[in-house]
Amino acid sequence: MTHSKRRFLAAAALATALAALLAFAASSPAGVKSASLFAPEKGNFKIFVNGQQMGKEQFEIGPSSGNWVARGTSDIQSPDGTMHVSGTLELHADGTPAHYEWSTEGAKKASATIGFSGSTATIELRLEGRRPFTQQLTFNSPQIVILDNNLYHQYAVLARLYDHDKKGAQTFSVLVPQELTPGSVTVESLGAQDVGGKKLEELTVKTEDLEVDLYLDGARLVRIAAPSTNAEIVRE
Helix, strand or coil: CCHHHHHHHHHHHHHHHHHHHHHHHHHCHHHHHHCCCCCCEEEEEEEEECCEEEEEEEEEEEEECCEEEEEEEEEEEECCEEEEEEEEEEECCCCCEEEEEEEEECCCCEEEEEEEECCEEEEEEEECCCCCEEEEEECCCCCEEECCCCCCCHHHHHHHHCCCCCCCCEEEEEEEHHHCEEEEEEEEEEEEEEECCEEEEEEEEECCCCEEEEEEECCEEEEEEEHHHCEEEEEC
16 A cells, blocks of 8 residues: 555545544534533522512523523512513523513513624613613623523523633623613632531622622522622522
C-alpha cells in the first residue's frame, strides 16, 4: 500500500468516526443536557410575610421544542382578596429570553406579552377597561433576567444563569414586567452556609432598592429571604 493511500484511508476513518460522534451527541440526552444551563424540575413554594403564610406558588421548568419553558402560578392574599398571578417564560438554551407572558386576576385584571429580539424587549400590555398599548425597552445585553412580582421560581432561573465556577459578583440586565421596570441585578455567592443543620449555598441578589438571599441545595432553590420586607419563600 502506498503512503498516499494509507493517508487517504486514515483521513476517511477519522471523518467517519467524527461523523458518528457528532450524530451520537445530537441524539444523546446527555449531550442535549450539557448544552443547556437548565434541567427539568417542578415544585411548590409557600410565601410568608411577617411569619404568616400569605400565598403559595406552583412552578415547572422543562424543555420545549428546542427551548426551555419556566411557568408558574401564584395565589396571593391581599386586602382586596385573593390575587392570582401566572407567568410563562420561554428561554433559549443559553438563558436568553425568547418570549414571556403574564396575567393577573383579582380586584383588577391585566396581562401582557413580551417578545425579545437581541437586547430589545417589545411589550404589549392589556389593562382591564383600557386600550392595549405597546412599549419597547432596550437593554445593555440580550441576557435579560425576568424577575416578575410574586413569581419566585424565576429566581431559580437566575440561580442557573449565575456562573458558579467563576463565582464573584456578576451583573445582569433585569426586567420586572408587571411594573414595566428595567434595571440591573448583581448576584454573588457567599459560599456554603449552615441553615437548619444543612449546608446550603447562599447567593445574594442586589438591586438598587432591594436585597434578596437565595439558598440552594445543589442546583435546587429551596429558600428565598428578603430581610427588608420580612418575607420568606420556602420550598415544600
